[in-house]
Amino acid sequence: MTATPLADTLAGRLVVSCQAPPGDAMRDTGTLVRMARAAQDGGAAAVRVNGPEVVAAVAAAVCVPVIGLWKDGDTGVYITPTVRHALALVDAGAAVVAADATARPRPDGSTFADLVAAVHTAGALVMADVSGLAEGLEAARRGADFVSTTLSGYVPGSPRQTAPDLRLVAELAAALETPVVAEGRIATPAQAAEALAAGAASVVVGTAITAPTALTRLFVAGLGGSGDAPAG
Template sequence: MTLPLADALKGRLIVSCQAPPGDPMRHTDTLVRMALAAQAGGAAAVRVNDPEVVAATVAAVALPVIGLWKDGDSGVFITPTVRHALALVDAGAAVVAADATARPRPDGSTFAELVAAVHEAGALVMADVSAFDEGREAAEQGADLVATTLAGHVPGSPAQSAPDLALVADLAAALPVPVIAEGRVSTPEQAARALDAGALSVVVGTAITAPTALTKAFVTGLAR
């Protein structure tokens, strides 16, 4: 990983500016404004889905953009192929986030091939993993950062209601590349604990940028 980006992210917040299909917030201009709000609040970088939104965010926001492309809703669908990854680089992403779990990719390619293509195109790769062995293998295959994004979301990865700080700590102690804590970080206190566990940086999404989900949580909590 290049030193300038590591320095920019160290001990700081990455905000995931996304919205699920069908959500009223899923509009390019709205998502760009989310990213601008994150920048105004002091975020170090933003994580953005879809090449169109990546390009618009890169044009508007003076922060590194971590791009991903969710294609589908099952199996490997976070930047599943080299084609998806290179489209994000073309859109201006400084870092491409991609599923690096042990599951087969839809086109039969390997994570290592995606990493090589992204590096050749001049960008970095964030490996989204669910388990320790996946993180170790992703680093061996050239990932520049390893994120715990998929912990609890893949068969065999224990579901949790809080960040998997044990996984963060294990990866941070073992890997030669920085570890990013992502997934179910709901409070500033949890984010701080993730840094204490060894994370370079912390990604927060729903707790900051998902008013629909947050409203539903309050509605559920008030139900009698």
């Protein structure tokens, strides 16, 4: 498998992140499969899903490529943190493995380059989730097939912001031949189009499409409510 055909498939198109956080009513494999099928029916070029079980179920149910990740924990490097996690996703049917490519230490002592080599040997591609320009450049140098702005604003030292990091998208796109994926806080179709205009090869949208709990809380807060679930 090479990056070029899939990059061409995704060029200028939408990837939908079909995930739900722990404790959310949507965090159910069957529900996430239907979510992925709905995204495909709506025209998504690919879906991004979490965990080997969900990757396997979604890959069996959709015709579009599956970008798999495995969130293990909630601090430090927890998006596909080890080679073991990455290879489990390939075995489950992920065409692309998304992994944290920041400079932070990985829990198994491996490097991002080790993960890239293992995934490529297993026949899949790698999407590097980064928080800044230097990380994106290094990830591409280490063989990443896609570089995504997923972690911008979520890693210590990365400026927090409420809007998509279009500046980082533009900087990466200007510096790399590797396709750049815009992800993070893209809330409207207009913002998705702005990301493409800034140089993104494709755009990932999650919460704005697939997170009814989070979206409901926004509306409730806008009406002056707390967003807390009723007792009982």
